[in-house]
Amino acid sequence: MTFWLVLTANSITFGGLLFLLSSGFSLIFGLMRIPNLTHGSLFMLGAYFGATFAIGIFGVKMNFWLAAVLATLVVALLGAVVERLLLRRLPGDQLAQVLVTLGLSFMIADFCLMVWGGDPLSVATPSELAGFARLGVLVFPNYRLAIIVLAVIFAIGLWLLLERTRLGAMIRAGVDDPDMARVVGIRVSQLFTIVFALGAGLAAFAGIIGGPILSVYPGLDQDMLPLALVVVILGGSGSLLGSFVGSIIVGFIYNFGQALLPELAYFVLFLPMLLVLLLRPQGLFGRHVP
Amino acid sequence: MSGRLLALGVALIALATLPYWMTGVYYVNVASQILFYAIFALALNVLVGYAGLVSLGHAGLFGVTAYATAYMLQLGFGHPMAIIIALVISLISMAIYAVLSLRSTGIGFIMITLALGEILWGLAYRWISLTGGDNGLNVKTRPEPFGYSLADVNTFYYSTLIVFLLSIAAMTVFVRSPLGAALKGTRDQPRRMNALGYHVWAIRFYACMFSGLLTSISAILFVYYTQFISPQTLALTSSAEVLLMVISGGAGTLLGPIVGAALVVVVKTVVSGFIERWNFLLGAIFVAIVILMPEGLVPGTVRLWRVAWRKVLGSPRAVKADAEAKP
Numbered sequence: 001m002t003f004w005l006v007l008t009a010n011s012i013t014f015g016g017l018l019f020l021l022s023s024g025f026s027l028i029f030g031l032m033r034i035p036n037l038t039h040g041s042l043f044m045l046g047a048y049f050g051a052t053f054a055i056g057i058f059g060v061k062m063n064f065w066l067a068a069v070l071a072t073l074v075v076a077l078l079g080a081v082v083e084r085l086l087l088r089r090l091p092g093d094q095l096a097q098v099l100v101t102l103g104l105s106f107m108i109a110d111f112c113l114m115v116w117g118g119d120p121l122s123v124a125t126p127s128e129l130a131g132f133a134r135l136g137v138l139v140f141p142n143y144r145l146a147i148i149v150l151a152v153i154f155a156i157g158l159w160l161l162l163e164r165t166r167l168g169a170m171i172r173a174g175v176d177d178p179d180m181a182r183v184v185g186i187r188v189s190q191l192f193t194i195v196f197a198l199g200a201g202l203a204a205f206a207g208i209i210g211g212p213i214l215s216v217y218p219g220l221d222q223d224m225l226p227l228a229l230v231v232v233i234l235g236g237s238g239s240l241l242g243s244f245v246g247s248i249i250v251g252f253i254y255n256f257g258q259a260l261l262p263e264l265a266y267f268v269l270f271l272p273m274l275l276v277l278l279l280r281p282q283g284l285f286g287r288h289v290p
Numbered sequence: 291m292s293g294r295l296l297a298l299g300v301a302l303i304a305l306a307t308l309p310y311w312m313t314g315v316y317y318v319n320v321a322s323q324i325l326f327y328a329i330f331a332l333a334l335n336v337l338v339g340y341a342g343l344v345s346l347g348h349a350g351l352f353g354v355t356a357y358a359t360a361y362m363l364q365l366g367f368g369h370p371m372a373i374i375i376a377l378v379i380s381l382i383s384m385a386i387y388a389v390l391s392l393r394s395t396g397i398g399f400i401m402i403t404l405a406l407g408e409i410l411w412g413l414a415y416r417w418i419s420l421t422g423g424d425n426g427l428n429v430k431t432r433p434e435p436f437g438y439s440l441a442d443v444n445t446f447y448y449s450t451l452i453v454f455l456l457s458i459a460a461m462t463v464f465v466r467s468p469l470g471a472a473l474k475g476t477r478d479q480p481r482r483m484n485a486l487g488y489h490v491w492a493i494r495f496y497a498c499m500f501s502g503l504l505t506s507i508s509a510i511l512f513v514y515y516t517q518f519i520s521p522q523t524l525a526l527t528s529s530a531e532v533l534l535m536v537i538s539g540g541a542g543t544l545l546g547p548i549v550g551a552a553l554v555v556v557v558k559t560v561v562s563g564f565i566e567r568w569n570f571l572l573g574a575i576f577v578a579i580v581i582l583m584p585e586g587l588v589p590g591t592v593r594l595w596r597v598a599w600r601k602v603l604g605s606p607r608a609v610k611a612d613a614e615a616k617p
Contacts, residue, residue, distance in 0.1 A: 035401045089581060094397050095344060096580045102530055103576030110570035226408035229401060263419060266412025281393045
């Protein structure tokens with residue numbers, strides 16, 4: 001019984017991390033119509049930066065949360081630069097944009113290997129969350145609970161941003177009909193930069209707060225990108241609710257799959273994707289087929 | 291046109307006599323690699339160039355064939371039987387792959403094929419009882435068709451060359467066939483093709499199967515060449531390398547992917563000798579080609595060369611006409 005409860009709680013934690021990763025991916029995909037193949041790399045880059053800041057650089061050792069915020073800002077800035085300098089040069093040419101993000105993902109992966117080497121970096125759990133919580137029979141690490149809470153806070157924050165602010169309304173207009181949004185005077189190209197930076201920042205934040213659980217290692221990008229893809233195929237692109245539900249589903253399938261069928265964990269992920277593609281190609285909450 | 295035929299004849303003779311003028315086992319082996327990667331690039335070009343469908347999971351299919359061959363050999367089947375079973379398994383996998391990914395076109399197709407390719411990679415990596423995980427599978431011997439042992443470097447080269455020439459012939463027939471023409475139609479005007487009564491989905495499906503067949507053939511050559519298969523072969527970087535061969539040579543041309551394959555294999559072999567950072571360079575080349583020469587290296591160079599040549603001849607009108615002809 002405890003085994004199943006722990007597994008369930010772990011699945012929700014992992015789903016929370018996946019939501020942080022895939023909500024940005026889904027927004028970028030919904031608005032710019034490109035699968036951002038650097039998303040896994042940005043997750044990894046965030047994790048490496050955060051770990052470096054937390055371990056200490058130039059003799060300055062930072063608090064975990066400060067390191068997380070700083071790493072997020074650095075990667076968000078990088079995202080904005082990539083969008084401005086590279087993707088902006090290829091307007092409307094989605095294939096070329098995808099290929100550029102693919103090329104960049106290789107460059108980032110090799111850069112990380114060059115700078116941080118091949119050994120995994122472990123990230124220490126922040127000391128204030130190092131204990132365990134007792135919920136009836138279940139003993140669960142505080143840190144994992146904190147991730148769930150953070151994911152929920154971010155989900156609400158993103159929802160408020162998208163549904164209750166002017167910027168959010170512009171983004172939604174851009175997702176639904178970019179041409180019409182331009183006609184009514186929304187600078188969609190500026191939204192691209194904002195959304196790309198936001199997505200990059202979210203991915204980096206997920207990377208650093210996932211650090212104490214997953215640790216940071218070369219190939220982390222390749223592990224996370226397919227999960228984000230599956231979440232978006234499941235949930236539908238450009239939909240916040242879709243990424244939330246998709247993340248929880250994938251979190252459960254991935255964790256239960258790894259516990260019960262360790263050799264086929266990746267393959268089990270494939271089944272819900274297959275069902276959704278056959279029955280509802282636009283995804284569970286998507287509005288249009290990509 | 292006759293100049294082109296002459297160039298093709300010279301290339302053929304050069305390929306047929308390669309082991310005699312390119313002495314050294316190492317170089318002949320590099321040539322064999324170029325040939326089977328060229329078949330792989332031709333296979334991907336069927337989809338990328340002629341169908342307008344960019345598949346980012348082809349390394350996964352390549353891996354399925356390679357693993358199937360290696361596994362059948364481990365089970366104790368003979369070479370011909372192992373190859374036949376591997377081909378059957380690969381074509382079934384390709385059919386499933388096509389049915390799933392053809393739910394969508396354009397960006398959706400890229401995403402689904404990418405996810406499928408990564409899942410195949412994950413399977414190869416984690417399904418240790420079948421694939422040996424990170425250790426991969428070994429292939430102990432090469433086959434001996436008609437008594438010629440492929441363990442010999444030159445014999446392997448010539449066998450690969452024969453398969454390569456057959457693949458180009460098949461590709462030429464395919465492109466010039468009504469099916470090939472219809473495929474190009476579905477790439478450029480899917481709705482009109484549909485209105486004309488063509489079954490767009492079926493045409494794309496056949497193209498996927500043809501691409502899958504060529505992919506499997508190249509994978510069988512690959513697995514006999516390296517006599518080893520590991521998950522690394524199925525990684526996204528491998529899919530990207532083949533895609534680079536296609537787009538650098540010029541997608542949608544018959545010879546482009548072959549030139550691209552030669553280029554990528556040579557650069558990779560040469561560069562790996564000096565630095566470890568092949569992946570960084572691969573990424574950088576990708577970004578540079580997409581930004582600077584979107585039509586591919588071969589057509590791009592041809593265009594620049596023509597412009598330069600006409601400038602030398604001093605015919606400003608020709609240069610202008612060429613500039614205007616370029617959209």
